[in-house]
Each structure stands twice: as structure tokens, then as C-alpha cells.
Amino acid sequence: MAHEEIQREVDPKLAEEAEKNLRNAGPLLETGDPKKALKYFARAAKGFEMRHDPMSECNALDGMAEAYEKMGAPQQALTVANKALEIAREIKDMRAQARQLRRMASIYVAGEKPRKALECYRRCMEFHHALGNRLGELEDLENLARLYDQLGNGDKTKKCLGRVEEVARHLPDEKEKAKHLYAAAMIYRSIQGLDKTAALLVDVAEIATRFGMTELLEHCQSELAALGGDEEVVEIGDDAVEAVEDLAEAEETEEPSTPETAAPSGGDARRADEAKNKYNEGPPIEGIPLWEYRIVVDRGRMHRVTIQELDQVGAQGWEMIHILKAGTESNPETIYMFKRCGGYAPAAAAHARAPNPAAQKVESEAAAEEHSLSASDPLETGGHELLKDKSSAP
Numbered sequence: 548m549a550h551e552e553i554q555r556e557v558d559p560k561l562a563e564e565a566e567k568n569l570r571n572a573g574p575l576l577e578t579g580d581p582k583k584a585l586k587y588f589a590r591a592a593k594g595f596e597m598r599h600d601p602m603s604e605c606n607a608l609d610g611m612a613e614a615y616e617k618m619g620a621p622q623q624a625l626t627v628a629n630k631a632l633e634i635a636r637e638i639k640d641m642r643a644q645a646r647q648l649r650r651m652a653s654i655y656v657a658g659e660k661p662r663k664a665l666e667c668y669r670r671c672m673e674f675h676h677a678l679g680n681r682l683g684e685l686e687d688l689e690n691l692a693r694l695y696d697q698l699g700n701g702d703k704t705k706k707c708l709g710r711v712e713e714v715a716r717h718l719p720d721e722k723e724k725a726k727h728l729y730a731a732a733m734i735y736r737s738i739q740g741l742d743k744t745a746a747l748l749v750d751v752a753e754i755a756t757r758f759g760m761t762e763l764l765e766h767c768q769s770e771l772a773a774l775g776g777d778e779e780v781v782e783i784g785d786d787a788v789e790a791v792e793d794l795a796e797a798e799e800t801e802e803p804s805t806p807e808t809a810a811p812s813g814g815d816a817r818r819a820d821e822a823k824n825k826y827n828e829g830p831p832i833e834g835i836p837l838w839e840y841r842i843v844v845d846r847g848r849m850h851r852v853t854i855q856e857l858d859q860v861g862a863q864g865w866e867m868i869h870i871l872k873a874g875t876e877s878n879p880e881t882i883y884m885f886k887r888c889g890g891y892a893p894a895a896a897a898h899a900r901a902p903n904p905a906a907q908k909v910e911s912e913a914a915a916e917e918h919s920l921s922a923s924d925p926l927e928t929g930g931h932e933l934l935k936d937k938s939s940a941p
Contacts, residue, residue, distance in 0.1 A: 565594030565603065572610055576617070585614040605634045605643050612650055621654050628654070645674040645683065652690065661694045668694065685714055685727045692734050704738055712747075725754040725763060732770070742842045745774055749869045749884055771871060841865055845881040852883070860885060 561568075572587035592607035608631035615624035628647050635643035652667035668690045675683035692707035708731050715727040732747035748767045755764035843860060845852040861867070865885035872881060 559597075561590055561594040562597040563594070565591050565598060565600075565607075568594065569603070569607055569610070572607075572614075576610065576614060581614040581617040585611060585618070588614060601634050601638050602640065602643070605631045605638075605640070608634070609643075609646060609650070612647075616650070616654060621658055624654055625651060641674045641678055645671045645678070645680075648674070649687070656690075656694075661697050665691065665694050665698075681714055681718060682723065685711055688714070689727070689730050689734070692731075696734060696738055701738055704734065705740070708734055721754055722758055722760060725751045725758070725760060728754075729763060729766070736770070736774075741774060745771065745842065745869075745871060745882065746884060746886075748774075750886075753868075771869075774871065841885045841887075843883040843885070845883070847878040847880055852881070857883065863887075 568587045568591035572584045572591060575581075575584035575587065588607050588610040592604050592611060595601075595604035595607055608627050612624045612628040612631065615621075615627060628651050632644060632647040632651070635647060648667045648671040652664045652671065655661070655664035655667065668687050672684055672687035672691065675681075675687060688707050688711045692704050692711065695701075695703040695707060711727060711731045715724050715731070718724045718727070728747050729751045732744045732751065735741075735747065736744040748771050752764055752767040752771070754760070755767060841860070843852055843857070844850075857867070860883075864887045866887060867883060868886050869884035870881060871884065872879065
């Protein structure tokens, strides 16, 4: 029986068996029978409608939309998801609205309609921000960055990635932080932001090492090697110090030795060791460190970096954390990566508990009445505005 026919049914049993139909639908969807699952979801949706239970009806409609999506019927999926979105708006359920907007965005992405997907992800991001759902907000921002990149809008892509890094660095869960910083690094790579890509990959590799995230660490090492033109990646620590000393020795063979260039000061070894130990010890008690990154490039014959120049960088508080071999065989290059602490985010603020969902919902609903999507681009003001509910779907 088609779901349209079920919607016209008035059999009181549909109301009585709504929960049962919903329970039967779930396993069928998971085991790969979306057509049969659709029938149960439709019966459940009709039953909950007859019982005047809009929240449950919204859940059943969401299942229908997913079933249609898996059946390769995007237009039907959008129609049902839009109906679920309207119900979620009526009952002012922000989580349900975010869920439907994300589903609609994924359908638009699959249908190669990036601008419509952008609209859905932007609205979804604002709901997640209002709810204090930082992981949901990060996923939306990453999806926005990919879509802006696809549309060739580099400025908006970088703006989204800046927000990803800002939000991710304040996550209390270090593993989630590493996951989202890695995602940002991969998008930076696609827009040729190679310096930023390398800096983020080094940061992720340090977290992955400390928390035993072997697979992620291997990905970072592989990506860093690719950035270096398949040359060997020199790890943080003593090997990095030896590479700096090798540079000094090479300079001695190329130029007359002087009191200023005869030997390194030893400051690089100290800084490299301190950088490694400082990070392994964890953030200082005053709060979460806000790391800044800097890269110095030795371009071989085009521009050689001297040991004195590296010492000057170190004197400004920068700590050497990584050395990357790049360039070509005829003109090898060396990338020296540094970081320093630019301040601290208050520990209390960084680890503050999310607001009470009920209170947050009341505040966000009030804010939603004052803002509309056309008022401004949420990315221009940090992405924190809530959107006024609209009667029409995107």
C-alpha cells in the first residue's frame, strides 16, 4: 500500500499501533529494506497525527525521509522532510529543525545543488550554536567550508575554517579537537593553504601521539610527507635539532667561518626540547593555551635561512616544533615550523558547562523573532544569529 493511501486511512488501529509500527520500521531500515520500512514509518506517522502527538509524528516523518533517500527518491524525501520541518517549527523544537535541515542539505548536496545546501547548513549551524551543541556546529561549519570551496569562494571558506579552529580548540575532549582540526587541515589543503595545513597537521599529530590515536597519526604523517614532496619528514625532538646543526655545517662549507656563524648557540636544541616537554605536560593551570604558528622557509639557492635567523625567531618566543623537507632534488627546500603561546583562554570559560537546554531554548526562541536569514550573513558576525522561522522550505 502506498504511503499516500495510508495517509488517507482513518482506521483507529493506526493510532493504537503507532509505537509498534515505529519500532518495526527501524530495524528494517538498518538491515537494508527501506521500501518495507517506509510502509511502517508511514503508518506510524499517520497514527501519531491521529493522536495529536506532533513530536512523535516528526520522528516518524524523519524515518520516512531517510527511507526515501535510501531508495533513491530525493524529491519525495525532500517533501516529507519539509513537512517534518514545518511540524518542528510549530512545536518550536530546535533540535528537530536542525535534524531536518541537515537531512535536506545532504539531499541537496547529492543532487548537486550547493547553494540550497548552503542555506540549510547555515540555518542548521545557528540552531546548533543556540543549543550549545558544539560538535554539531563544527560539522555544519566544515560542510559550509566545503561548499564555499566548491563554489570558489575562498574568503568564505577561510572564514568558516577560522571558526572551526576557534570552536575546536576550546573543546574539552582532546580527541574530538584533533578530529576537527584534521578536517580543517584537509580543507585548507584543497584551497592551497599549505602553511596552515602543515601547522594544523603538526598540532593534530602531537595530540594523536599523546592519546594513542594511531590511525590519525599515520594520516598526519602521510599528509605531511605529501606536502614535503615525498621526502622524509623529520620528527620533533633530537632529529630536528640535528637538522638545524647540519644546516650550520653546510653554511660553514659554503662561506668563510666567522665568530658569528661558526657554531649554533644551542638555543634551538633547548627550544625544541622545551616545546616537546611543555606540550606533553599539558596546558598550564591558568587556562587553555592559545597557540600561534609561524613557518620559515629555506628556499635553497633562492633564499638560504641562516642559523642566526633561526635564533632570532627563537628569541621572539617561538619554539621549533617540526622540520619538513620539500622542494625538488635540484632545488631542495626546508620548512621550519614554530609555535608560541599567544595567551590563555580562562580554564573556567573553556570548560564551562553548556546552558540548560530548556533555558537556552527560551532565549533562542526570543532571539529568533528578531532575526531573519536575509538580515545578514551569519558568517560575517561569527555565525551566532538565530533565524526567524519561515513558512516556506529552502
